[in-house]
Amino acid sequence: MATPQTGAGDPTRSLELLWRDLSPAQSKPGPKPRLTVDRIVEAAIAVADREGSCFGMRSVSAELGVGAMTIYRYVPGKRELIDLMVDRVGRNDGDESLLEGLDWRARLELLAEGTWEVYDAHPWLLEINQRRPVFGPDSMAGYDFAISAFEGHDLPDREINLVITSIMNLVTGTARQYLMRDSAEEAPLADEREWWAIQEPYLKRAFESGRFRHVQRFSDESAWDATAHQAMRYALERFLDGLAPRMEAVRRKGSEA
Amino acid sequence: MATPQTGAGDPTRSLELLWRDLSPAQSKPGPKPRLTVDRIVEAAIAVADREGSCFGMRSVSAELGVGAMTIYRYVPGKRELIDLMVDRVGRNDGDESLLEGLDWRARLELLAEGTWEVYDAHPWLLEINQRRPVFGPDSMAGYDFAISAFEGHDLPDREINLVITSIMNLVTGTARQYLMRDSAEEAPLADEREWWAIQEPYLKRAFESGRFRHVQRFSDESAWDATAHQAMRYALERFLDGLAPRMEAVRRKGSEA
DNA sequence: CTGAATCGGGTACGTTGTACCCAGTAATAG
DNA sequence: CTATTACTGGGTACAACGTACCCGATTCAG
Numbered sequence: 001m002a003t004p005q006t007g008a009g010d011p012t013r014s015l016e017l018l019w020r021d022l023s024p025a026q027s028k029p030g031p032k033p034r035l036t037v038d039r040i041v042e043a044a045i046a047v048a049d050r051e052g053s054c055f056g057m058r059s060v061s062a063e064l065g066v067g068a069m070t071i072y073r074y075v076p077g078k079r080e081l082i083d084l085m086v087d088r089v090g091r092n093d094g095d096e097s098l099l100e101g102l103d104w105r106a107r108l109e110l111l112a113e114g115t116w117e118v119y120d121a122h123p124w125l126l127e128i129n130q131r132r133p134v135f136g137p138d139s140m141a142g143y144d145f146a147i148s149a150f151e152g153h154d155l156p157d158r159e160i161n162l163v164i165t166s167i168m169n170l171v172t173g174t175a176r177q178y179l180m181r182d183s184a185e186e187a188p189l190a191d192e193r194e195w196w197a198i199q200e201p202y203l204k205r206a207f208e209s210g211r212f213r214h215v216q217r218f219s220d221e222s223a224w225d226a227t228a229h230q231a232m233r234y235a236l237e238r239f240l241d242g243l244a245p246r247m248e249a250v251r252r253k254g255s256e257a
Numbered sequence: 258m259a260t261p262q263t264g265a266g267d268p269t270r271s272l273e274l275l276w277r278d279l280s281p282a283q284s285k286p287g288p289k290p291r292l293t294v295d296r297i298v299e300a301a302i303a304v305a306d307r308e309g310s311c312f313g314m315r316s317v318s319a320e321l322g323v324g325a326m327t328i329y330r331y332v333p334g335k336r337e338l339i340d341l342m343v344d345r346v347g348r349n350d351g352d353e354s355l356l357e358g359l360d361w362r363a364r365l366e367l368l369a370e371g372t373w374e375v376y377d378a379h380p381w382l383l384e385i386n387q388r389r390p391v392f393g394p395d396s397m398a399g400y401d402f403a404i405s406a407f408e409g410h411d412l413p414d415r416e417i418n419l420v421i422t423s424i425m426n427l428v429t430g431t432a433r434q435y436l437m438r439d440s441a442e443e444a445p446l447a448d449e450r451e452w453w454a455i456q457e458p459y460l461k462r463a464f465e466s467g468r469f470r471h472v473q474r475f476s477d478e479s480a481w482d483a484t485a486h487q488a489m490r491y492a493l494e495r496f497l498d499g500l501a502p503r504m505e506a507v508r509r510k511g512s513e514a
Numbered sequence: 515c516t517g518a519a520t521c522g523g524g525t526a527c528g529t530t531g532t533a534c535c536c537a538g539t540a541a542t543a544g
Numbered sequence: 545c546t547a548t549t550a551c552t553g554g555g556t557a558c559a560a561c562g563t564a565c566c567c568g569a570t571t572c573a574g
Contacts, residue, residue, distance in 0.1 A: 003311050015459045028540090029541040029550045029551065030540060030552055032540080067555070068532090069553080072532070073552070129310075129383070130437070135460060137463070140460075143469075144472045145471075156480075157479075160480075161481060166492035168430070169488075173426025173427060173428075176426075176430075177422070180386060195268070202275070212397055212400075214402075222414075224418060226415060231419060231426075235422075238420075238500050241498070284573090285519075285520070285571090286518060286573070288571060289521085311561095313561065313562085323522070334562075
């Protein structure tokens with residue numbers, strides 16, 4: 001397991017756990033379990049928030065105060081645990097009625113901002129390589145919520161999916177570029193300013209070679225001072241500008257939004 | 258080193274190697290080096306193309322037919338090697354004159370398609386977590402190329418950067434979702450159809466609960482049959498649609514493109 | 515030739531995920 | 545009650561990883 005991944009383990013095991021029956025278990029022989037899958041997932045999320053995506057299974061065990069191998073009684077392996085974590089952080093207890101008064105554009109902006117906030121709270125999510133989408137209850141609810149933003153418009157289902165995917169990718173892409181944090185195991189990284197100070201002598205020499213005339217023209221420092229969130233908003237706004245005429249064209253008669 | 262990263266090692270060492278002086282070395286005591294940094298980087302890329310992003314340093318050594326530790330004479334560590342690989346695969350020997358007859362939109366589409374092709378050829382790139390952008394000669398040339406697409410327009414420098422970043426993130430985001438491949442170390446993954454067949458019973462039961470009414474409405478299979486490339490193109494086209502009025506507004510007088 | 519610097523290779527260490535074994539516990543059957 | 549049985553938590557151990565370190569061989573300057 002070199003790189004943390006979702007959808008890389010045994011999908012059946014992951015799905016079984018994601019959609020597991022939560023009704024109280026009937027009585028069985030043997031000691032009562034000390035842990036639950038939920039507690040493990042939440043502990044793992046807490047550890048990942050602290051240590052980054054390369055959290056270790058031993059850290060999760062330690063967080064729960066149990067032996068290293070104990071959590072394997074509840075979860076088949078790290079990959080499946082990550083599947084559970086990813087679904088869990090996507091949980092949104094927000095009220096769907098929040099969308100009521102909003103038009104499609106405000107709704108999609110809300111969707112993007114919500115996703116952004118999740119990444120901001122759990123930057124390790126950005127380092128996870130999703131092989132195949134594993135749908136659990138929470139991510140399914142998020143997807144359902146996203147589709148509901150298109151109510152009152154007759155955009156074809158296929159295009160609705162394309163729009164949702166586009167927005168997600170746009171948010172994820174921007175977040176990945178800006179939001180990755182130091183993980184505990186690594187030496188702390190230089191901050192933005194320090195980083196450019198390190199590169200500067202090399203870039204300066206490169207510019208002097210004359211090979212990069214267009215970049216060279218960007219002398220003004222303000223060309224680079226966009227924040228992460230501004231970059232995301234810019235991409236989103238242009239995308240929605242481009243979507244607008246199509247949405248207007250399919251607005252259902254009698255719908256004011 | 259749990260997850261492969263760029264910009265996580267010692268940046269000075271990476272930069273030193275990226276911008277290293279290629280003039281023939283003066284004579285030194287000791288045996289002639291059997292390898293070069295370039296050969297190592299190319300071997301590492303070949304291995305990663307084959308084995309995925311979780312390639313091992315030992316595989317790179319084996320590819321070159323040398324001992325496991327030998328490459329450490331040339332490269333300080335894996336993280337710095339990845340910095341070199343990332344810069345290298347971005348190399349583009351395409352002629353800048355290709356842009357001559359094209360308008361801004363065609364140029365940006367070309368930029369996106371070019372990036373897409375790189376990901377298609379080297380999917381391990383998508384699994385690399387870039388902490389900070391490490392600029393080398395090749396990525397700098399790509400950036401220079403990107404800026405050149407805005408010639409003939411007076412878009413503010415800051416917005417040019419936002420547009421380039423947006424397009425890159427959009428392409429990367431979509432590619433990440435679709436283009437990740439099986440790596441050698443993992444069991445081969447189910448293909449698309451097989452994957453949904455695995456999830457189907459769980460999703461079916463979920464729909465029966467009535468919690469996901471909007472998703473449920475998407476009964477038609479054609480809602481999901483967009484290919485990876487189509488998804489990228491859709492996001493790109495909407496973004497460019499939204500950018501168009503701004504580009505027209507700043508078109509320089511006397512420029513036909 | 516001598517001394518010094520550099521090369522390649524082998525050994526070994528710490529960390530990772532996790533397979534496996536064993537002792538202890540609690541519900542059930544008689 | 546006791547015996548059986550299923551299940552628990554914990555400890556040990558292994559393979560793979562990146563890489564620190566050492567040593568003998570090699571080739572330069574003087």
